[in-house]
Amino acid sequence: MKNFNLNKIIRPNILAMKAYSSARDEFKDASKDLIFLDANENPYNNGLNRYPDPQQRDLKQILSQIKNISTENMVLGNGSDEVLDLIFRAFCEPNQDNVISISPSYGMYSVLANLNAVEYRKSLLNITDFQPNLDDIFSKVDANTKMIFLCSPNNPTGEIIKRNTLTEIVENFDGLVVIDEAYIDFCDEKSWIYELENYPNIIVTQTLSKAVGLAGIRLGILYARKEIISVLNKIKPPYNVNQLTQNKAIEILKDYEKINAIMQVLIEQKAVLKQALENCSFVEKIYPSDANFILIKVDNANKRYDEFLEKGIIIRNRTNDDLCENCLRITVGTEEENSKLIETLTDLSRKI
Numbered sequence: 132m133k134n135f136n137l138n139k140i141i142r143p144n145i146l147a148m149k150a151y152s153s154a155r156d157e158f159k160d161a162s163k164d165l166i167f168l169d170a171n172e173n174p175y176n177n178g179l180n181r182y183p184d185p186q187q188r189d190l191k192q193i194l195s196q197i198k199n200i201s202t203e204n205m206v207l208g209n210g211s212d213e214v215l216d217l218i219f220r221a222f223c224e225p226n227q228d229n230v231i232s233i234s235p236s237y238g239m240y241s242v243l244a245n246l247n248a249v250e251y252r253k254s255l256l257n258i259t260d261f262q263p264n265l266d267d268i269f270s271k272v273d274a275n276t277k278m279i280f281l282c283s284p285n286n287p288t289g290e291i292i293k294r295n296t297l298t299e300i301v302e303n304f305d306g307l308v309v310i311d312e313a314y315i316d317f318c319d320e321k322s323w324i325y326e327l328e329n330y331p332n333i334i335v336t337q338t339l340s341k342a343v344g345l346a347g348i349r350l351g352i353l354y355a356r357k358e359i360i361s362v363l364n365k366i367k368p369p370y371n372v373n374q375l376t377q378n379k380a381i382e383i384l385k386d387y388e389k390i391n392a393i394m395q396v397l398i399e400q401k402a403v404l405k406q407a408l409e410n411c412s413f414v415e416k417i418y419p420s421d422a423n424f425i426l427i428k429v430d431n432a433n434k435r436y437d438e439f440l441e442k443g444i445i446i447r448n449r450t451n452d453d454l455c456e457n458c459l460r461i462t463v464g465t466e467e468e469n470s471k472l473i474e475t476l477t478d479l480s481r482k483i
């Protein structure tokens with residue numbers, strides 16, 4: 132971080148480029164009763180005939196109150212997937228730059244790297260505790276390494292990355308450290324969004340898809356310093372978050388107590404599930420989880436996956452992921468779904 136220089140990280144064409152200026156960017160005073168004839172919209176009101184706010188100001192305002200962070204530190208996108216793609220396009224020169232990610236981790240980083248013709252370097256987690264191997268990560272860094280992706284809590288392993296490990300990486304890497312906090316609300320660990328003041332080179336992503344329960348509307352949030360935000364605003368599609376998504380997100384986020392209550396139920400249900408897994412004969416290991424899923428190692432993942440499927444329960448077979456031989460990932464469901472799962476676990480356990 133000591134030699135972090137944002138202008139050196141940005142692709143030259145992006146640094147030089149001027150943003151597309153949409154009608155709604157050029158004139159946005161909605162306070163008066165005005166006649167808008169500037170965007171070739173259909174004037175007949177059906178609730179959705181106007182283009183949405185390209186800066187999603189009302190939605191950012193609510194997020195700002197919930198997270199206690201300025202709206203100026205946010206970019207919203209069509210799911211985390213879109214904001215992650217934006218940072219590849221802003222910072223990584225195709226066929227030249229590279230990024231590093233821990234492995235196993237979320238599959239989208241390598242998909243986006245491939246899509247953008249950016250070399251993807253995997254650094255295996257320590258097999259003992261599924262924490263990043265710092266020496267290995269730093270040995271993979273070179274002059275063209277633009278970003279390091281760290282998913283915390285990590286998917287599919289479930290555990291948070293230790294704070295001092297992340298600090299070490301952020302402080303000793305001169306590129307951007309992208310911390311994917313899709314599952315942060317399920318644990319007590321403090322978010323890295325509150326470290327933006329201390330570190331100019333972090334990008335934190337969150338999503339409404341998991342704890343908030345809005346995977347269907349597609350809303351991802353990227354938090355960073357203002358300098359980074361302005362680069363991303365320059366290149367994002369102007370109307371990337373549609374009006375229906377903005378409306379629904381505002382409606383649901385207004386009742387954050389309800390979201391918290393459901394999260395508590397899921398955390399309790401995770402404990403119930405963990406207990407049941409401990410009594411299960413074919414489960415060899417239960418990995419610690421700070422998220423809304425549990426990764427387990429079983430005797431034979433393919434066989435157990437099929438058995439659950441036969442009972443109508445779909446889990447995720449992770450046996451082909453690095454370090455995850457015979458591992459299954461189970462999402463915490465409703466109390467009812469969990470009971471059915473536990474019943475199946477007990478049945479299958481008896482058969483041995």
Ligand SMILES: *Cc1c(COP(=O)(O)O)cnc(C)c1O
Nearest residue numbers: 210211212237286313338340351
């Ligand atoms: C589920 C998940 C996301 C969410 O992506 P969206 O596009 O916002 O739905 C992001 N990162 C990780 C690690 C996830 O597991």
